[in-house]
Each structure stands twice: as C-alpha cells, then as structure tokens.
Amino acid sequence: MERLAYLTVLILLLFSLLLSACGGNHRENTDDGEVQLTMSAWGNPAEIKVYQKALDAFMADNPEIKVELVPIPNDGYQDKIMTQLSGGKAPDIFYVGSEWISKIVETGKVVDLSDFLSSDESYVKPDEFAEGLWGAAKINNQIYGLAVDCNPFVLYYNKKVLEEAGVKSPQEYYDEGKWNWDTFAEVTAQIKESGKKGFILDGWSGPLFTWIWTNGGEMYDEDGHIILSENEEAQEAFKYISDMLQQGNFTYSGSLPQGQGGDAMFMSNQVGFVGAGRWYTPMFSENKALEFDYIPYPTNTGEQQGTVSIATAYMVVNKDSKHLDAAMKFASFYTSPEGQKARLEGNGNAVPSVLGADEIITEAEFPEHAGYLLDARNKGRVDDKQSVVPGMDKEIMDIIDLMYLGEQSAEQTIQAVTKKATEMIDEYRNQ
Known part of the structure; x- marks a missing residue:
C-alpha cells in the first residue's frame, strides 16, 4: 500500500510538471498592464x-x-x-x-x-x-x-548637374510634350559628356517594371504566365536599358564601389537623375545645398504619364x-x-x-x-505576378543582373528569364 501511494504521488507530480511545461510554451495573449x-x-x-x-x-x-x-x-x-x-x-x-x-x-x-x-x-x-x-x-x-x-516611381533630377551640363529643365520638355525615351537618351548623354553620371539604374524589379510599363509592355499576362518572349514592347524595354548601359548614359548601381549609391552621388552633385519613390525626399531635403525636383518617368507611348511601378x-x-x-x-x-x-x-x-x-x-x-x-x-500599380511565386523575383533579377553588368545581351536575357520563369511558375502551380 505504501508503494502504491508512493507511485500515485510520483505520477501526479510528473503529470503536474508536464502541464507546467506545456503551459510555459503556451502563447500569452493577455494585454493587462503595460x-x-x-x-x-x-x-x-x-x-x-x-x-x-x-x-x-x-x-x-x-x-x-x-x-x-x-x-x-x-x-x-x-x-x-x-x-x-x-x-x-x-x-x-x-x-x-x-x-x-x-x-x-x-x-x-x-x-x-x-x-x-x-x-x-x-x-x-x-x-x-x-x-x-x-x-x-x-x-x-x-x-x-x-x-x-x-511609393510610386518618379525621377528626381539634380538642377545643378543639369545646369552645368547645359541641359534645359525636364519640366520644359514635359510641358512641350517631348519628355520621352529619345529625349532622355539625349539628356543623359549630355550629362555624361560633362563628366557626370546621367542616370543610376537600381537592380530590383520596381525600376525594371517601370521601364516596361512606360513602354506599354507586359512581362506577364492576366493569368500570371510569362509572355516576355511574345511581347514586343517589353522586349524593347530590355533593349533600351541594355543600350543605355552600354553607351554609358545609365550606370548600374550594382557596379558602383561598395558603399557608394545613387542617393549619395545625387547629393554630392555627381549624377543627374535617380529613380525612386518619395523615400529619398526627407534625406535630400535636409541637404540645404541640394536643388532637386520630381519629373515623371519619360514614356515611349505618346502619353505624358505612363504606368509606373509602385513600391x-x-x-x-x-x-x-x-x-x-x-x-x-x-x-x-x-x-x-x-x-x-x-x-x-x-x-x-x-x-x-x-x-x-x-x-x-x-x-x-x-x-x-x-x-x-x-x-x-x-x-501605377504593384507587381502581383512576379512576386506571387515565392523566390521567383530574386531568381529573375539575378538573371537580369548579368545584363546590367554587361555580361549578357538583352536577347540572351529575355530567353533566360522566360525559361526560368516558366519553370518556376509551372512548379508552383503543380504543387
């Protein structure tokens, strides 16, 4: 009887400890007190x-x-x-x-x-x-x-850099209805000839989609399938970016020395244009020596305001x-x-x-x-096609990075992107 009583007490004690341990892992959700x-x-x-x-x-x-x-x-x-x-x-x-x-x-x-x-x-x-x-x-x-x-994408322009390069205000081009891709190529070429950078291109999907959409192009259809190899306007955007990088009108941020970005170069009057949402504004505004303004991205469709990416x-x-x-x-x-x-x-x-x-x-x-x-x-709009497949955005942008670095042509990039996206979309939908 004493042994039975001892075993009973031991079992109750172990059971109590088990409950206590479980209780310790239970998420608290009482917001009483601070x-x-x-x-x-x-x-x-x-x-x-x-x-x-x-x-x-x-x-x-x-x-x-x-x-x-x-x-x-x-x-x-x-x-x-x-x-x-x-x-x-x-x-x-x-x-x-x-x-x-x-x-x-x-x-x-x-x-x-x-x-x-x-x-x-x-x-x-x-x-x-x-x-x-x-x-x-x-x-x-x-x-x-x-x-x-x-943060819908706009271009920031550095008034001092443009003035020193002899470039008239983008607002004048915009008011004349001439703020388009050809004009942007001419303007950034003038800035480059003055010894400064024309435009800093960042290597994530927001800027890429902005260039595609301001040309009336699409990388994906409504059902989320990639159509890049069929969509001429999207292909033109890839080729325009590649040409501008090769000519030196654009500079890829991923090729800049470590610790140096478009924002710092803009504030030190080393670049004419950077593309971003409003997130640069507080920092740029604190620099009293910096003169800047916004201008919409140039379009290649005849419209003054194109569809841009919203971050x-x-x-x-x-x-x-x-x-x-x-x-x-x-x-x-x-x-x-x-x-x-x-x-x-x-x-x-x-x-x-x-x-x-x-x-x-x-x-x-x-x-x-x-x-x-x-x-x-x-x-503008938020991308809801490339981002919906987990991991695909990074894989696609890693491929495009090679084009930005000059290691792959636009045509090769279009083929590689189409192949990778098709594989990942099919795998995701067949899970």
Whole structure:
C-alpha cells in the first residue's frame, strides 16, 4: 500500500510538471498592464525618424502599450527576418517587402488580419486602402499584410548637374510634350559628356517594371504566365536599358564601389537623375545645398504619364507575439489615415496608401512638383505576378543582373528569364 501511494504521488507530480511545461510554451495573449512590443523596419536615418513619429502618436493614444523601433539595415534585412522567424525571436510587428511577402505568408508565421480589421478595435478598414496595393499580401480574401504607405516611381533630377551640363529643365520638355525615351537618351548623354553620371539604374524589379510599363509592355499576362518572349514592347524595354548601359548614359548601381549609391552621388552633385519613390525626399531635403525636383518617368507611348511601378512594404504581425491584440491594434494604427498623417506630413518618405489623405502630398511645400507623386500613384500599380511565386523575383533579377553588368545581351536575357520563369511558375502551380 505504501508503494502504491508512493507511485500515485510520483505520477501526479510528473503529470503536474508536464502541464507546467506545456503551459510555459503556451502563447500569452493577455494585454493587462503595460505591454512591450517591438517593431522592425529598414530605412536610412531620415526614414527611421519618420517611422518614429507614428510610434510616438500611437503611444500617446495608448499609454499602456510601449512600442520600440528596432531598425535593421536594408542589406540583409530579409535574411535576418527569416532567421528570426525560424528561431522564434522575430519582432512583434515588422515590415515585409512586396516582392517577398508571399514567402513570409508561406511560413505560416504571420497572422491573418481579416477578422481584426473588421472589429471595433481596428483603426483602419480594408476598403480604405487604394485598390491595386494588396499584391500578394491578400490571398483568397485573407489579409496577411497592410500597405504601410506606397511609393510610386518618379525621377528626381539634380538642377545643378543639369545646369552645368547645359541641359534645359525636364519640366520644359514635359510641358512641350517631348519628355520621352529619345529625349532622355539625349539628356543623359549630355550629362555624361560633362563628366557626370546621367542616370543610376537600381537592380530590383520596381525600376525594371517601370521601364516596361512606360513602354506599354507586359512581362506577364492576366493569368500570371510569362509572355516576355511574345511581347514586343517589353522586349524593347530590355533593349533600351541594355543600350543605355552600354553607351554609358545609365550606370548600374550594382557596379558602383561598395558603399557608394545613387542617393549619395545625387547629393554630392555627381549624377543627374535617380529613380525612386518619395523615400529619398526627407534625406535630400535636409541637404540645404541640394536643388532637386520630381519629373515623371519619360514614356515611349505618346502619353505624358505612363504606368509606373509602385513600391510598397507591408506591415505584418508575428503569430508568435505574446501580445497579439496589442500588436494588431498598433499595425492598424500605423497604416491608418491617422498613422500615415503622423509619418508622412511635411517631407515624409512616402505617399498615403489609404484614400482621403492626399492633402499630405498636395500641401507639401517642397519640392515644387510634389503632385507628380499622386499622378504616378493613380496610374501605377504593384507587381502581383512576379512576386506571387515565392523566390521567383530574386531568381529573375539575378538573371537580369548579368545584363546590367554587361555580361549578357538583352536577347540572351529575355530567353533566360522566360525559361526560368516558366519553370518556376509551372512548379508552383503543380504543387
């Protein structure tokens, strides 16, 4: 009897320890008392200051929730987030690029926000976001990421560099209806002859799609199949880029010395044009010696405003957060009209992704032609074909990188891209 009693006590003790261990792995989601959240994003120092404005506004409205911004350098950001997710150490809320959101969703580590967005706790509703910005963040009406804002592509031009090269203002060409690819080739050639760089081409899909779409071309059809080898306008864009690089009118950012980028060269008056969204504006505006303005990308279709790529990042919520309710509440605030106004007013780093907040741009005092950002947003779009297949964007851009470096012709690149995309799309759909 004593042995039986001893065994019974031992079993109960082991059972109790087992329950305790299970309880230790159970995710806490009680937001009683002060809650500590972490948020990660990439960005230059000026952009980080912009992000912080929204955190401060949220914490002023929700003093029981503290949010710490933990910046991660852009170079290596994706790899670091993926490593943190797999190790259970990712931030509660973090930025995800539109080109790899599908890869993050596939991990199963981020929250479907659909139900929360419909609740009274949410600061923003799905129908407040501009159409065309969801990309791969919305799958079968399940919302895994919220567009924090958006960045339609425009060209920044350095007034001093153009003036020294004897180039008249791009605005004059635009007003004359002559702001097209031929003009851009002539202008960048003049700048090159003056000893400066004409245009810095960045090596990711946003700039590539902008050149394709401003020529009326398409790389993919409506069903997501690649049509590059059949679409003459898209092929022309590849050849134009290749020719401009070979002639020295364009300079590929990937060929620049380490640590030297288009933004730094622009601020030191070494290049005439860089292509980007509004994210350079805060940094450029801080340089009082720099004179710059926006101009739409030149088109080759006869239209003044072409379809450009819209860069966006999505805010996602880590499914393993100990404070899911607070994390989702913060994500909804950050992307709401209130949160975006807190970040983007003045010389903010982006354009609102929600409707009804255009005054952020129209009332901006600098630069002069800020309205071109809204024109670009209204006609632009987020890629939702290349980015939807996990890993395909990187594979395709790695191939195109060879053309940018002068190691492969446009024709060879078109063939290689078509082959790789076809393989990856077929594999993805046959899973």
